[in-house]
Amino acid sequence: MMIRSVRRASLAVACAASLLATPSFAQEWPTKPITAVVPLGAGSASDIIARVVMDQVSRQVGQPVVVENRPGAGGTIGANAVAKAAPDGYTILAYGALNTAHAMHAKLPYDTFKDFIPVISLGQQPLVIVTSPGKGYKTLKDMIAAGKAKPGALNYSTVGPGSASHFGAARLMMAGGFDAQHLPFKGAAEAVTDVVADRSDFSVQLTATTLPLIKDGKLVPLAVSAHKRIPSLPDTPTTIELGLPPESVYPFYTGIYVPANTPPAIVDRWHREIAKALEAPEVKTRFAQLGVQPMPGSQAEFARFFHDDVSSTVALAKAAKVQPQ
Numbered sequence: 001m002m003i004r005s006v007r008r009a010s011l012a013v014a015c016a017a018s019l020l021a022t023p024s025f026a027q028e029w030p031t032k033p034i035t036a037v038v039p040l041g042a043g044s045a046s047d048i049i050a051r052v053v054m055d056q057v058s059r060q061v062g063q064p065v066v067v068e069n070r071p072g073a074g075g076t077i078g079a080n081a082v083a084k085a086a087p088d089g090y091t092i093l094a095y096g097a098l099n100t101a102h103a104m105h106a107k108l109p110y111d112t113f114k115d116f117i118p119v120i121s122l123g124q125q126p127l128v129i130v131t132s133p134g135k136g137y138k139t140l141k142d143m144i145a146a147g148k149a150k151p152g153a154l155n156y157s158t159v160g161p162g163s164a165s166h167f168g169a170a171r172l173m174m175a176g177g178f179d180a181q182h183l184p185f186k187g188a189a190e191a192v193t194d195v196v197a198d199r200s201d202f203s204v205q206l207t208a209t210t211l212p213l214i215k216d217g218k219l220v221p222l223a224v225s226a227h228k229r230i231p232s233l234p235d236t237p238t239t240i241e242l243g244l245p246p247e248s249v250y251p252f253y254t255g256i257y258v259p260a261n262t263p264p265a266i267v268d269r270w271h272r273e274i275a276k277a278l279e280a281p282e283v284k285t286r287f288a289q290l291g292v293q294p295m296p297g298s299q300a301e302f303a304r305f306f307h308d309d310v311s312s313t314v315a316l317a318k319a320a321k322v323q324p325q
Contacts, residue, residue: 120275121305123293137222143201157183171320
């Protein structure tokens with residue numbers, strides 16, 4: 001009886017200690033620099049957005065948050081590095097294409113649903129359909145008419161197969177009833193430069209990567225792939241305003257994910273710190289300049305949204321006949 005009582009007492013103490021340890025760990029965290037992996041090149045939308053937010057988070061938690069670019073293999077190299085990282089909150093993923101990577105790759109080095117915990121969205125960006133002044137298209141209808149008149153004669157640049165720019169263009173062409181040749185590039189800078197140089201007829205890109213060139217007159221915004229106009233491009237109509245169906249809209253969001261088995265208290269801490277950072281005046285101002293729109297919600301709500309979005313992206317890939325690699 002004495003032995004059983006001692007064992008029960010020891011177990012109770014251990015359980016109490018573990019319950020106390022998790023909140024304590026969350027309160028003490030972080031005690032060293034943090035790495036935010038962006039599995040895309042510098043200057044990509046996820047990179048730009050992550051740097052704005054992580055700079056603010058760094059000030060809040062009192063530790064450096066280093067944004068590390070690990071591009072390659074459609075973003076799967078960097079994502080896999082986070083999936084295999086220690087689940088201690090010191091390595092996170094800032095990415096806007098876990099959904100498209102899942103739809104585009106027949107075999108991944110990680111499990112999209114089991115190896116990550118979705119934490120929070122940093123915001124979403126409508127895609128902008130841009131062309132160059134030299135092409136002479138005054139409206140989106142002009143370009144669609146040209147695409148219908150000569151099927152396959154137009155071409156469009158993207159950030160590669162399965163990227164947001166690729167799926168955004170696929171939705172545009174399906175909604176507009178025309179087709180064009182795909183010109184994939186390794187990054188947004190190269191894809192946009194090809195349009196500026198008049199080699200690509202159009203591109204469907206994120207506002208963060210196109211606004212400076214639009215303001216300089218090097219790109220012409222034909223439409224915004226969104227349900228309503230955005231403050232950074234108030235004179236640019238939406239695809240829906242121009243008569244295209246709601247299916248023409250393809251929003252892009254950047255999410256924050258941590259490795260599976262990260263303690264719930266640390267997941268919650270990350271959610272709270274980022275939610276706080278998103279309310280900082282300087283972050284709000286910068287996001288307004290970039291056309292980033294907030295996606296408020298709890299960690300559980302973002303997790304549900306993410307799972308639904310992956311499934312809908314897989315369906316879009318099949319409908320657009322985008323083949324997994």
